[in-house]
Amino acid sequence: MSADPGLAVRALSVTFGRNHLLRGIDFDVAEGETLVLFGPSGVGKTVLLRAIAGLEPAARGEVRVAGRDVSMRGPEARGIGMAFQNFALYPHMSARDNIASPLRARGVSRAEIERRVGAVADLLRIGHVLGHAPKELSNGQKQRTALARALVGEPRVLLLDDPLRNVDAKLRYEMRLEFPRLLRTAGAATLYVTQDYREAMALGDRVAILLDGRIAQTAPPETVYEHPDSVAVARLFGDPPINLLPCRPTESTGGVQVAAAGLRLTLPAAQHAIGRDCLLGLRPEAIAVHAAALPGAAPAQLNATTPLHERLVVLLRAGGEEVVASVLGEVPVPGSAVWISADPAQATLFDAGSGARIAAPAPVREAA
Amino acid sequence: MSLLLDRLSKTYPGRDGHPVRAVLGLDLHVEDGEIVALLGSSGCGKTSTLRMIAGFESVTAGTITLAGRRIDGQPPDRRGVAMAFEGYALYPPLTIAENIGFGLVRDKRGLSREAAAQRVREMAEMLEIAPLLARRPGGLSGGQQQRASLARALARDAALYLLDEPMGQLEPQLRAVLRGRVKAALKSRGCTALLVTHDQTEANAMADRIAVMEGGVLQQYGPPAVLRERPANLFVATFLGEPPMNALAAKVQPEGLSLADAAGQCIPLPGVKLPPDGVNVVLGVRPHHLHLGEGPLSGTVISNQWLGDQAHVVIELREKIIVAVSHTRVKLRAGERIAFGFRPAHAHIFDGQTGRALAHGPQPA
Amino acid sequence: MARIDGTSAFLARGLRTLALAVIVLFFLFPILWIVLMSFQTNEQILRIPPSLLFDPTIVNYRALISGKLVTAAGQLDLPFMRNLGNSVLLSSVSVLLSLVLGVPAAYAFARFRFRLGENIAFTLLSFRFAPPLLVLLPLSLYFQDLGLANTYTGLVWVYQLICLPLILWIVRGYFEDASPDIEYAYRVDGHSWWRAFTRIAIPLAGPGIAAAGLLAFIFAWNNFVFALILASADKQPVTVGALAFVTASGIQYGQIAAAIVLSILPTLALALYAQRWLVEGLSLGAVKG
Structure with missing residues (x-):
């Protein structure tokens, strides 16, 4: 294995007129690694994939596949496999001919085409529909055919543009379970685009968050979830989303003390946070709801509860702020007075002005 | 109104x-x-x-x-x-x-x-x-x-x-x-x-x-x-719940359920009103009701996905894929063997042909 | 209750059929009348009162095919079959040329944004705005000088004014409707852009190309003024040639009707042939659900 990453992108920019959609994007994807490209809709994820594939004439910058600069090559000569969000199957060809297309382009022998199409079709369990036209396939089968076409040429780089967007929820979940093994088998440097944070966390070895034309953070999924670099990143992960409570930290032994929504937490934040306007980021699952007063707990009003899978999402009002908690187990009925407490180990402090993270959350102790 | x-x-x-x-x-x-x-x-x-x-x-x-x-x-x-x-x-x-x-x-x-x-x-x-x-x-x-x-x-x-x-x-x-x-x-x-x-x-x-x-x-x-x-x-049963309920083909035996998806391994289900012996059924267990680390079943971990507030552990049981959800992090890597099980109270039994529910685990009091 | 429902449903269906029959008769009557006329002699046509009952005759068709028009004043030479051949030649060559030029141009307008792109496309459309006669008078002078007057080349060239904008604008819409992702996918598979154009873009726009080609053919076929001014007898299409039926001894209605029937036939045949290409649905199922 070479030392060069499977895919390297350097200073990639895309500008449409005065609109700088992507500005100076840099990242590497190792061979066999899956990097998930995550961000809200319209942020340019698909444009970035197209630029890497050579389909975006407005792209500037460098794209290296297995160490070779392919920036000046056409899409047919980059050694890339790609699956499109809308599947983009060739409607006038059978599923078999769709999948065989990358092999035909390279002049692979008929017997070899037959063998490799059969193998990839078995892997994706679509062997029985190879003779069908795309319009005769179910959405799930279309999606698998499109994946098979991307995989069959054994590309060094695999670009997957939200491949599960257009299949139903159940199938999407099943495919989410299947993907890690599939991608391990392929062994390519994979760039996977999604808008679903759970999909991003489930499939990514690392996650790159694209915001305002730049990559805001690249890190393993857990790091992104627990130590988001900014408010904007923090808001994109988690359902229900993170609570962001205005606060102004004060000095305290062992860090800074934060009072928000009636809660008082001691965080090991940098001293420069003291006296500044900050936002306390608290994940809903880091907030506990109690029916009785506990030491350190803050009084709150319980406004509504809505079940979310096995959890209950609890809408609260505490210290004049709306607070969302996500709890396992029972809570009092709406309208009740309750008490809430929070785990400071799961709290993050952000600068209210810039939105940047201030404190690395590490537990000290809960102030009384 | x-x-x-x-x-x-x-x-x-x-x-x-x-x-x-x-x-x-x-x-x-x-x-x-x-x-x-x-x-x-x-x-x-x-x-x-x-x-x-x-x-x-x-x-x-x-x-x-x-x-x-x-x-x-x-x-x-x-x-x-x-x-x-x-x-x-x-x-x-x-x-x-x-x-x-x-x-x-x-x-x-x-x-x-x-x-x-x-x-x-x-x-x-x-x-x-x-x-x-x-x-x-x-x-x-x-x-x-x-x-x-x-x-x-x-x-x-x-x-x-x-x-x-x-x-x-x-x-x-x-x-x-x-x-x-x-x-x-x-x-x-x-x-x-x-x-x-x-x-x-x-x-x-x-x-x-x-x-x-x-x-x-x-x-x-x-x-x-x-x-x-x-x-x-x-x-x-399988439409509701995310991830969906695990469904395993099984047959009723005198001593419990024999799982076709686990080489005929028999699981006792005390307290569950099973249909007569020999009936083909489907055993359903929700992912968050599976306990990892102990139990009569075992399989190979395919993936362990931590989603911030829950872990989805995918286990291969011979040909069958089983999903377990844990609300705390679990240290498991792909390829490891893992034992797992569930409480009879969380078992759901469906008719093997019609899919109609035949029995549910005894409801907690 | 159920019986009343049944009766009213039957009545509704009957009324609907009747209404459809009336509409079909209304629209097809002129054509039907012409077909009937073509099998009658001038005397039968002109008798008063007109009658649907007559002895069919094929003298009109015989006259047209043999090129000998018999009138009360004597026999006239009538190059109808040659006119028909000219029509076929001019229309098909014009449409083919327009397809060769227009389809790639339509693709370019649909897929690429370039400077003045919209203006050029609009300019091409604007060819259809000008009254043909205003364009033709100066053009005929230039054609005289260039030696293009009364040549097939010159006529085919002028016919581009009819065919090209039509094909360009219709086909462009079809290219725009097809998702570019399908072509992108083909490129990423390792195929050149030319192959992506010929193997993906053109087949997917097939129905549009067929429809535009057919429409352009019909417009070219029915054109009158261009050939009237720029062509003499031996290059004339049927539309101009039909003037010959107005003779010194009267208007030859029977032959006109037969000529109409004969000149409808090629277009009709082409339309029936093109129908299978017109079927929409090739692009269905290409992309998500």
């Missing part, structure tokens, strides 16, 4: 002479002040049902009664129904405020101008579109338009609120909070609402009772907890 659907059916003339039966003998009773979700995948008949209630579609057979009054023969505007459309259906030349206030001003028994303006403001604040009130729908995002459409429906005083996929386009960051607020608002005003959705999360979050439909037929109707703990058939 209470809504009663009595043997409601809808048949469309098919293109090639085969009539399409969209809804088949649907019986549904929504009580006054209740929020009911009509849940199913596309083509299950839920939208046809909604359109019949709203009056956009004629009734093939059966009746619709709202607040004690037959409404199935009446035009839509006489039915006393407010509707939030999936496609928003906002009036493009009007501002968002005018859109929301539209039904209020036109209504003869309507509110005074001031009261109407007050209502519009309340709705806009609840759905976080107050800053958009002076704008027109054209420049707004799908999520914003959907919130405006929802506000327009909720602003009216209606006997019944029909909400067609009301949150489908909402920004994920807002969804959880708005579900709670809309539910609280409906409850505080004592509104009766029928929510049509394909999203079980939304149905679970908002509804008092859920009606699961498939193939035009009502599969089960009950509170979310009953559907979750006592599913009437395998369809309902």
